[in-house]
Amino acid sequence: MHPLRSLILAAAGNDAIRRLVATAPVSRDVVRRFVAGEQTSDAIDVTRELVASGRSVTLDHLGEDVADAEHADQNVRAYLELLDALHAEGLAPKAEVSVKLSALGQKLGERLALANASRVCAAAEQCGTTVTLDMEDHTTTDSTLRVLAELRRSWPSTGAVLQSYLRRTFDDCKSLAGSRVRLVKGAYAEPDSVAFDGHEVDLSYVRCVNALLTGDGYPMFATHDPRLVRIVAERARWYDRKPGTYEYQMLFGVRQEEQRRLAREGETVRVYVPYGSQWYGYLMRRLAERPANTTFFARALVSH
Numbered sequence: 261m262h263p264l265r266s267l268i269l270a271a272a273g274n275d276a277i278r279r280l281v282a283t284a285p286v287s288r289d290v291v292r293r294f295v296a297g298e299q300t301s302d303a304i305d306v307t308r309e310l311v312a313s314g315r316s317v318t319l320d321h322l323g324e325d326v327a328d329a330e331h332a333d334q335n336v337r338a339y340l341e342l343l344d345a346l347h348a349e350g351l352a353p354k355a356e357v358s359v360k361l362s363a364l365g366q367k368l369g370e371r372l373a374l375a376n377a378s379r380v381c382a383a384a385e386q387c388g389t390t391v392t393l394d395m396e397d398h399t400t401t402d403s404t405l406r407v408l409a410e411l412r413r414s415w416p417s418t419g420a421v422l423q424s425y426l427r428r429t430f431d432d433c434k435s436l437a438g439s440r441v442r443l444v445k446g447a448y449a450e451p452d453s454v455a456f457d458g459h460e461v462d463l464s465y466v467r468c469v470n471a472l473l474t475g476d477g478y479p480m481f482a483t484h485d486p487r488l489v490r491i492v493a494e495r496a497r498w499y500d501r502k503p504g505t506y507e508y509q510m511l512f513g514v515r516q517e518e519q520r521r522l523a524r525e526g527e528t529v530r531v532y533v534p535y536g537s538q539w540y541g542y543l544m545r546r547l548a549e550r551p552a553n554t555t556f557f558a559r560a561l562v563s564h
């Protein structure tokens with residue numbers, strides 16, 4: 261792994277650095293580049309604009325690694341408020357939600373996370389939309405896939421995320437190829453024993469693209485990598501997949517022109533929109549992915 265990436269990912273879990281950055285006069289513009297805002301109404305405003313431009317949305321209420329049940333319950337309630345607002349605004353068919361189980365109490369126990377995720381899935385169904393479970397570091401993969409399997413018994417459209425950097429993922433793709441699966445490279449610092457590095461991650465991504473496109477599920481290819489976007493388009497043609505039987509996903513604030521281009525070409529493009537006050541861990545992972553983002557962030561820190 262690149263030393264700068266390791267350093268930033270280490271900072272993402274460091275409390276002293278978290279406090280320093282959180283209290284620094286960070287320009288609203290920096291956070292706003294990647295995060296819709298702090299309130300539900302901010303998330304709704306951004307969703308409305310994206311939907312009007314022909315894109316779909318998945319919304320993430322920021323927050324991870326909660327340490328008590330009360331905090332997990334607050335996160336559930338934030339999702340319920342969001343789903344009500346999406347429904348009231350008529351946005352639910354184009355906007356789903358992404359949920360991190362660690363924000364719903366996974367570290368306190370799988371049963372609590374399942375119970376909380378079930379509340380979110382039930383509300384999503386009532387509002388005419390669905391849920392995708394984000395994937396976190398590799399120590400949570402088995403637990404997250406177990407919770408997913410339980411949720412799918414009642415809500416079969418619940419989506420999974422698989423990370424091509426994990427050596428196990430090709431097998432997971434084959435088992436989940438009949439359902440909704442978001443394929444990503446993976447954003448956490450992982451040991452070599454479980455994860456590929458560098459170009460191997462891309463090769464694994466392509467193997468998984470093949471497995472998902474030849475399955476009878478709904479693959480969601482989440483990447484900004486121009487080479488992988490080209491390969492997905494080429495493989496979709498090979499396997500005679502029509503637009504709308506799979507989709508592209510990108511993060512809010514990243515490669516917007518490419519998002520618009522794909523949408524103009526008739527592809528389904530879903531933008532992952534995070535919102536809420538707990539933006540630190542999310543922002544640090546985005547910075548670790550791209551040194552240019554780090555320069556942008558550092559410049560804003562010193563100029564305000």
Ligand code: FAD
Nearest residue numbers: 394395421444445446447482483484485509510511514532
């Ligand atoms: P990278 O390897 O980061 O970049 C490859 C190339 O893409 C770059 O060389 C550049 O040409 C281009 N590029 C990348 N970023 C930019 C940019 N900012 N501007 C211009 N060009 C750029 N990870 C998880 O671990 N769990 C999840 O649940 C999860 N959910 C995600 C959901 C969505 C919708 C997306 C898009 C990502 C998600 N991720 C998740 C993050 C993911 O794992 C990667 O860390 C992230 O997408 C970066 O990888 P990449 O495929 O975009 O390519």
